[in-house]
Amino acid sequence: MTTPDVELLGDPAPEPLLPALPQQRRVADSVHATLREAILSGRLRPGARLSVPVLAQQLDVSRSPVREAVQRLVQDGLATEEPHRGAGVAELDPAQLVPLYQIREVLEGLAARLAATHATRDEMELLRRAHRHHAEALSRGEDQQHVPLDLAFHATLRDASHNPELLQYLDRVQGRIAIAMLGGRPHQWSQHAIVEHEAILDAVLRREPEAAEAAARAHVARVRRDIAALHSADTEGA
Numbered sequence: 001m002t003t004p005d006v007e008l009l010g011d012p013a014p015e016p017l018l019p020a021l022p023q024q025r026r027v028a029d030s031v032h033a034t035l036r037e038a039i040l041s042g043r044l045r046p047g048a049r050l051s052v053p054v055l056a057q058q059l060d061v062s063r064s065p066v067r068e069a070v071q072r073l074v075q076d077g078l079a080t081e082e083p084h085r086g087a088g089v090a091e092l093d094p095a096q097l098v099p100l101y102q103i104r105e106v107l108e109g110l111a112a113r114l115a116a117t118h119a120t121r122d123e124m125e126l127l128r129r130a131h132r133h134h135a136e137a138l139s140r141g142e143d144q145q146h147v148p149l150d151l152a153f154h155a156t157l158r159d160a161s162h163n164p165e166l167l168q169y170l171d172r173v174q175g176r177i178a179i180a181m182l183g184g185r186p187h188q189w190s191q192h193a194i195v196e197h198e199a200i201l202d203a204v205l206r207r208e209p210e211a212a213e214a215a216a217r218a219h220v221a222r223v224r225r226d227i228a229a230l231h232s233a234d235t236e237g238a
């Protein structure tokens, strides 16, 4: 693997950008997963160019799977394509979080509604465990665990919706939220999250679709209001 290109990275990074590709997976899938992870972790910064020849060289693969992977990133909403410039990592600023959260509110509500109807006993148990794990970590003061464990709870809920189309939309919104978050202040975790997740969990376990949807929407709407308040404080220079 060659040294990462500075233009590609957006900022110089000492460690290699991309890990070696496992041979057993389809090359385009591997390239897509690798680039997605690099974008969502912020190693490939918003605005960084996604040059097919440079990436193919870095990853030691041919250009066509790279081209396919980049096209998929564009479809995922993680990259944009501009005439004469090629593709680059999508640039979203924190002001775009509010419209994204408005969409997420509807989609998470639908996921909870469907989960209350379709979740298997095993999936209910996984959801209960994800929630307990999250609550216990926070009660031990492990605040840095909030974001990954919150996402794990929502991922478990989505899987229990048994609607693959919905998963694709949620992935897209979640990916774009992650990019917009990179440019903003870290959002403080709220005590409300555990209480709100508990309301979602209870409704799913009782198989009450309407209550589950209402609880999920209320949870995401509260996060959206918190983010909007944080952003208006930023623009006021407070």
Ligand SMILES: [Zn+2]
Binding pocket: 150, 153, 154, 193, 197, 219
């Ligand atoms: Zn949550």
